[in-house]
Amino acid sequence: MHEDGGKEKLYAASLSGGKDSTAMVLRLVEEGWPLDFVMFCDTGLEFPQMYEHVEKLEKALPVPVVRLKEEKGFEYYLLRYTPERKDPDSPYAGRPGMSWAGPRNRWCTSVLKTAVINRYLSGPRKNYEIVQYIGIAADEPQRVREYRYPLVEWGMTEKDCLDYCYERGYDWGGLYRLFDRVSCWCCPLQGLEELRTLRREFPELWSRLLEWEAQTWRNFRKDFSVQELEVRFRFEEERIREGRRIRGKEFFRELRERLGSMDGLCFPVGEKIREEPEGEVQDGTDCGG
Numbered sequence: 001m002h003e004d005g006g007k008e009k010l011y012a013a014s015l016s017g018g019k020d021s022t023a024m025v026l027r028l029v030e031e032g033w034p035l036d037f038v039m040f041c042d043t044g045l046e047f048p049q050m051y052e053h054v055e056k057l058e059k060a061l062p063v064p065v066v067r068l069k070e071e072k073g074f075e076y077y078l079l080r081y082t083p084e085r086k087d088p089d090s091p092y093a094g095r096p097g098m099s100w101a102g103p104r105n106r107w108c109t110s111v112l113k114t115a116v117i118n119r120y121l122s123g124p125r126k127n128y129e130i131v132q133y134i135g136i137a138a139d140e141p142q143r144v145r146e147y148r149y150p151l152v153e154w155g156m157t158e159k160d161c162l163d164y165c166y167e168r169g170y171d172w173g174g175l176y177r178l179f180d181r182v183s184c185w186c187c188p189l190q191g192l193e194e195l196r197t198l199r200r201e202f203p204e205l206w207s208r209l210l211e212w213e214a215q216t217w218r219n220f221r222k223d224f225s226v227q228e229l230e231v232r233f234r235f236e237e238e239r240i241r242e243g244r245r246i247r248g249k250e251f252f253r254e255l256r257e258r259l260g261s262m263d264g265l266c267f268p269v270g271e272k273i274r275e276e277p278e279g280e281v282q283d284g285t286d287c288g289g
Contacts (some may be wrong), residue, residue: 010128015040020289021135023161042069044113045184049173099218
């Protein structure tokens with residue numbers, strides 16, 4: 001407690017493990033900013049290389065890395081937890097599990113990260129004023145809401161952050177050579193190209209994605225279920241081997257025929273398949289980068 005009656009400050013950095021939060025933590029230390037500890041909130045959904053990266057970073061930092069994790073875990077909330085609905089007549093009422101997150105319901109971020117961090121900080125907040133650093137880059141101003149954003153103050157873009165980390169020997173085992181952004185491997189907000197890469201480079205994770213979807217009630221994405229993506233990606237591979245295009249009217253007509261033969265077709269008849277749906281970036285909380 002200060003002489004004026006105010007609380008002493010405690011400085012904490014949130015670390016997702018991605019390029020932005022890593023660059024932020026490294027530069028905070030290099031420039032001597034006040035920093036008491038770093039928080040890594042483990043969703044249980046990180047790539048194996050990400051865990052190796054966090055361990056390497058932890059050994060190099062002069063402050064402790066506090067590892068946090070939601071006790072019940074992602075699979076429980078995805079498949080088994082049944083929330084109380086305000087509207088008892090809601091079509092979702094009584095359905096088991098939260099199912100897949102979406103742009104308007106990012107429960108995974110709030111349950112597996114935000115709530116976990118807030119619970120942890122509720123203890124120190126009784127005696128300290130918490131200054132929380134969040135690693136959001138300068139070219140993502142739409143995600144800036146509260147807290148302290150050093151990357152924005154420094155004017156560091158996402159590219160700057162990646163270069164900064166590479167220069168200091170952090171390369172995530174090549175993850176950023178495979179993906180533009182690295183967050184939870186099962187995120188439904190990824191683009192199709194990232195999902196193609198996931199299936200090709202991490203088949204064991206892709207298999208788990210198929211298993212989870214078979215047990216839940218909401219499609220993985222608005223436009224494709226995981227099963228439909230599997231059909232599409234196999235079809236693309238066939239056409240590539242045959243030297244045929246994976247774009248254009250012919251491709252999408254034949255794709256629709258293949259998808260139409262599946263039970264539980266995601267597309268209503270006559271609905272157009274978008275050629276390359278864009279993934280959506282999480283905002284507000286640091287979900288990776």
